[in-house]
Every structure is written in structure tokens, then in C-alpha cells.
Amino acid sequence: MSHIPPLGGPNASYTSAQIRRNRLIFLGVVLVLAGLVAFCVWGPRDTKDQSATLKAGDCFENVGTDKAAKAEKLDCTDPHADYKVLKMDKNGVVDTFSCSDVPGTTGSLTQSGPGNFVICFKNNDEKHKK
Structure with a gap:
């Protein structure tokens, strides 16, 4: 068995x-x-995005893409400083409302979610003055 x-x-x-x-x-x-x-x-973390620290008069380069912009703050005479901030609206949500009253605006950068802001900018005319 x-x-x-x-x-x-x-x-x-x-x-x-x-x-x-x-x-x-x-x-x-x-x-x-x-x-x-x-x-x-x-x-x-990617610390290159300095969008939230920009203020009127600052210049920056977009080191991201058109759809996912990341601003790197530069001196306005830097040849890479393509844009100049005309207005930083810390309470802005929609760029058409925040930038419609800013003369010379050619573009805007918007961040939604926590810490909303809208940056109104123009092309930097000073980037080759050194």
C-alpha cells in the first residue's frame, strides 16, 4: 500500500x-x-522652469516647448533672451483677460492649477545690445 x-x-x-x-x-x-x-x-526635479519668479521687465528664454513652456530667466542683453515680460498677473487664469489691456503683447504664458498666473510678453528688442 x-x-x-x-x-x-x-x-x-x-x-x-x-x-x-x-x-x-x-x-x-x-x-x-x-x-x-x-x-x-x-x-x-527639473528646476529650469522659472516662470513663477518672473516679473515685469525680466527677460527669458523658453527652454521647453510651445505646448509645455519652461522659462529660464536671463539678462535682457543675453542673445538667448528671446522674450521680455510686460506683465505678471499672479491672479490671472485666462490670458485673453490678463493681457488684453497690455500694449505690445505678442504672446502669453499661462499656468493653471495651484499657483495660477499669466505672463504677458513681447519679443525682446534688447537681446543683441552688449
């Missing part, structure tokens, strides 16, 4: 060294995943 082992019992084929090794591998994987999550949450 054959003997059938009980179901659900511990498997005697694993030695204590193998169990310890498997636990260390599991712990290593968990630590790597925790490190990746921490890096994504608290890791370095």
Missing part, C-alpha cells in the same frame, strides 16, 4: 539554507522597489 503525504504541510525538500537565501532575495527585491519609489517621489 502506498503512503500519500498530507496536503498543505511544509515541503521537506527545502533546506533551511535555501529558505534563508529565498528570504534574502525577497528582501533585496523589496528594498530595490522601495528605493525606486522613493527616488520617483523625492528625487531631483
Whole structure:
């Protein structure tokens, strides 16, 4: 007659060294995943966007794209300073309302969400004066 082992019992084929090794591998994987999550949450951010710090009279270059603009503040005589801020509306939400009364405006940069603002700007005429 054959003997059938009980179901659900511990498997005697694993030695204590193998169990310890498997636990260390599991712990290593968990630590790597925790490190990746921490890096994504608290890791370095793109700090080039200085849009929120601009004020009237400042000049900047768009280091982003037309759809996702990122302003880098520059001296107005810098050859890369393409735009000059005419107005910074910290309470602005819609550029057509904020910039409609600003003479010379050729474009605007809008940030919505927390910390809304609208920047009205024109092409920088001073960028080649050094």
C-alpha cells in the first residue's frame, strides 16, 4: 500500500539554507522597489522652469516647448533672451483677460492649477545690445 503525504504541510525538500537565501532575495527585491519609489517621489526635479519668479521687465528664454513652456530667466542683453515680460498677473487664469489691456503683447504664458498666473510678453528688442 502506498503512503500519500498530507496536503498543505511544509515541503521537506527545502533546506533551511535555501529558505534563508529565498528570504534574502525577497528582501533585496523589496528594498530595490522601495528605493525606486522613493527616488520617483523625492528625487531631483527639473528646476529650469522659472516662470513663477518672473516679473515685469525680466527677460527669458523658453527652454521647453510651445505646448509645455519652461522659462529660464536671463539678462535682457543675453542673445538667448528671446522674450521680455510686460506683465505678471499672479491672479490671472485666462490670458485673453490678463493681457488684453497690455500694449505690445505678442504672446502669453499661462499656468493653471495651484499657483495660477499669466505672463504677458513681447519679443525682446534688447537681446543683441552688449
